[in-house]
Amino acid sequence: MEDADLRHLLEGGDRRSIGQADAVARRIAGSARGIAAAVRLMQDADPVVATRAADALEKATRADHGSLAPHKHTLLGSVAAISQQEVRWHLLQMLPRLRLDPAERAAAFALAEASLDHRSRIVAAYALSALFALSADDPALRAVAVAHAQARRSAPSAAIRTRVRQLLEGH
Missing domain, CATH: 1.10.1240 (Methyltransferase, Methionine Synthase (B12-binding Domains); Chain A, domain 1)
Incomplete structure (x- = not known):
């Protein structure tokens, strides 16, 4: 095509x-x-x-x-x-x-982190999900992902709070 x-x-x-x-x-x-x-x-x-x-x-x-x-x-x-x-x-x-190799994973993780405070709640929610998916096999990155999620437990957006709850329950 x-x-x-x-x-x-x-x-x-x-x-x-x-x-x-x-x-x-x-x-x-x-x-x-x-x-x-x-x-x-x-x-x-x-x-x-x-x-x-x-x-x-x-x-x-x-x-x-x-x-x-x-x-x-x-x-x-x-x-x-x-x-x-x-x-x-x-x-x-x-x-x-x-x-992804370790350097690529770090770059992808950094992109997701940079997207956490995006004005779009959809972007922020997918950023949280990406952090958890990208950190599945890396305890150090997983700790960072969990910390980001916990920091958003009381976010003004119900969509973000729901995503945080789902990710932390599945973690």
């Missing part, structure tokens, strides 16, 4: 609608070219295209985490530098799916 074809399916409307993201997710699932195109389009100048590309990519890779492997450096690099909230929350969902 070419970038232009995929981009055409993702454009139009506003960021609050998913447009054809679900159909694109089904179309790119299992396709190395489709996955690569979606990664590139997460960096599109049009925020609607970037949002929907991130959504489609996150959905397409739920069952096939390995399809993200060739794009690990892009996801941890140029995509991680994108501040757009919709791209960020989908990225935070995908980071734990990557096989």
Whole structure:
């Protein structure tokens, strides 16, 4: 699938609608070219295209985490530098799916930490989840994740308090 074809399916409307993201997710699932195109389009100048590309990519890779492997450096690099909230929350969902070496895990963990106080409650909630997922095999990182969660037990957002409770109960 070419970038232009995929981009055409993702454009139009506003960021609050998913447009054809679900159909694109089904179309790119299992396709190395489709996955690569979606990664590139997460960096599109049009925020609607970037949002929907991130959504489609996150959905397409739920069952096939390995399809993200060739794009690990892009996801941890140029995509991680994108501040757009919709791209960020989908990225935070995908980071734990990557096989990361210790330095990459530290970078992913730092990105999640930096996202904890994002103005979007959705980003903050996914950041908490990412911290716990990324620290599953590292007691030192897990202690940091737990401390971040405990510090948010009385957050003004009910969504954040609920996520904290779920994560601490499962920990």
